[in-house]
Amino acid sequence: xxxxxxxxxxxxxxxxxxxxxxxxxxxxxxxxxxxxxxxxxxxxxxxxxxxxxxxxxxxxxxxxxxxxxxxxxxxxxxxxxxxxxxxxxxxxxxxxxxxxxxxxxxxxxxxxxxxxxxxxxxxxxxxxxxxxxxxxxxxxxxxxxxxxxxxxxxxxxxxxxxxxxxxxxxxxxxxxxxxxxxxxxxxxxxxxxxxxxxxxxxxxxxxxxxxxxxxxxxxxxxxxxxxxxxxxxxxxxxxxxxxxxxxxxxxxxxxxxxxxxxxxxxxxxxxxxxxxxxxxxxxxxxxxxxxxxxxxxxxxxxxxxxxxxxxxxxxxxxxxxxxxxxxxxxxxxxxxxxxxxxxxxxxxxxxxxxxxxxxxxxxxxxxxxxxxxx
Amino acid sequence: xxxxxxxxxxxxxxxxxxxxxxxxxxxxxxxxxxxxxxxxxxxxxxxxxxxxxxxxxxxxxxxxxxxxxxxxxxxxxxxxxxxxxxxxxxxxxxxxxxxxxxxxxxxxxxxxxxxxxxxxxxxxxxxxxxxxxxxxxxxxxxxxxxxxxxxxxxxx
Numbered sequence: 374x375x376x377x378x379x380x381x382x383x384x385x386x387x388x389x390x391x392x393x394x395x396x397x398x399x400x401x402x403x404x405x406x407x408x409x410x411x412x413x414x415x416x417x418x419x420x421x422x423x424x425x426x427x428x429x430x431x432x433x434x435x436x437x438x439x440x441x442x443x444x445x446x447x448x449x450x451x452x453x454x455x456x457x458x459x460x461x462x463x464x465x466x467x468x469x470x471x472x473x474x475x476x477x478x479x480x481x482x483x484x485x486x487x488x489x490x491x492x493x494x495x496x497x498x499x500x501x502x503x504x505x506x507x508x509x510x511x512x513x514x515x516x517x518x519x520x521x522x523x524x525x526x527x528x529x530x531x532x533x534x535x536x537x538x539x540x541x542x543x544x545x546x547x548x549x550x551x552x553x554x555x556x557x558x559x560x561x562x563x564x565x566x567x568x569x570x571x572x573x574x575x576x577x578x579x580x581x582x583x584x585x586x587x588x589x590x591x592x593x594x595x596x597x598x599x600x601x602x603x604x605x606x607x608x609x610x611x612x613x614x615x616x617x618x619x620x621x622x623x624x625x626x627x628x629x630x631x632x633x634x635x636x637x638x639x640x641x642x643x644x645x646x647x648x649x650x651x652x653x654x655x656x657x658x659x660x661x662x663x664x665x666x667x668x669x670x671x672x673x674x675x676x677x678x679x680x681x682x683x684x685x686x687x688x689x690x691x692x693x694x695x696x697x698x699x700x701x702x703x704x705x706x707x708x709x710x711x712x713x714x715x716x717x718x719x720x721x722x723x724x725x726x727x728x729x730x731x732x733x734x735x736x737x738x739x740x741x742x743x744x745x746x747x
Numbered sequence: 748x749x750x751x752x753x754x755x756x757x758x759x760x761x762x763x764x765x766x767x768x769x770x771x772x773x774x775x776x777x778x779x780x781x782x783x784x785x786x787x788x789x790x791x792x793x794x795x796x797x798x799x800x801x802x803x804x805x806x807x808x809x810x811x812x813x814x815x816x817x818x819x820x821x822x823x824x825x826x827x828x829x830x831x832x833x834x835x836x837x838x839x840x841x842x843x844x845x846x847x848x849x850x851x852x853x854x855x856x857x858x859x860x861x862x863x864x865x866x867x868x869x870x871x872x873x874x875x876x877x878x879x880x881x882x883x884x885x886x887x888x889x890x891x892x893x894x895x896x897x898x899x900x901x902x903x
Contacts, residue, residue: 606785
């Protein structure tokens, strides 16, 4: 019987400052996320210096708010968990330094968490909340602006899934751009604002996904690797071959500058050609992600498929995964929107099995920009 | 000013060209890559970094999100991407000064965004789209630091 532990999680790897309190790796007592999207919007992406400055400004109120919402004080918390990497080094440092100081001042155990493991645990927390538990072994696709990577996930020891350490092996990853990065870059080319994913997802639903043909990326080597650089370039070529789309882009740019950035506001400024291009782009990206993940699931004899990270919020990705997995008799699990994007509940949840295993970290903990999970 | 030009007709050829260039690079050196989206900067970098033995080709990915990747295997190689950096202040916070602590190969994508100064010699490589999979690649070695090319390796 695992012992009771309420863990305060802190996450600051990119552009969200987040804190959460999670009980026994499964019950979210609070989860607070301060997004910096507005701060970074005019730059079309996360600006590192701005990001660390914003983290500094927000981390104290965010942690305080998470404690308040959980009805606990710092004294009631059993351990502190913090994201060690991967991410933007300046951003990570804010969370790591704050977590270390807090743990030291309050004499609490400190646990370092890999952000990617957090994304895996986010799916588990969500499933447990819905009264389900994903059966292992599983394959997990983590897909976001910074990552596109496929892992196998196994549990060595019997026991409750939220308390058991996982063993990971990397099956494949992107060789160039992350899928979310491709969305952001295509959104930039077509003047659709930042972040690109949610807007393109909504607009793509209005277009013909067979309008533009994008070839499969031809890759040698690991068949489970991804590549999204080619499709980004193909969109660029398409735009060059169709200069008539330029005028629309300029109109949208003007709308964005007036603060009109919702999909509903941009939709009237997109003709069928643009919508078809977006629908075809999204179809190509989604088909690729789903096909490789499900092929890996079969190869690794996975019992479930876990999909996590910011792009896991994509409507077409969810629908396609659900339909294709069902056809194959596989269970597929997604986190809710709040747990798909960066958050600290997943960090606190990932820390729980490590706390039980006594995997604590000292005050020599350092942030790591590059930190493979496996 | 020594200048070399190539035309490649696939991503594989661009990567292979990167490997050839790598065999002529000696740290400390800065490699500035310029060219628009999709021109092949990361693809060429895969060749350079794998050619230097610092990482496997498939482990070299776009640093657009994390901005600086560092590889320590065999020799130290930095892979920097300035795509999202908009001003000098941000550039200064990347911690690039640590990069110059000891001799390394430093590859910078989107180098045209800033006038970058360093004490190390610079090799400039410009990549251009030349139709579907074709790329025109131009190298300027104004400091004359590239080792003499081995004609047996010259393929493109």
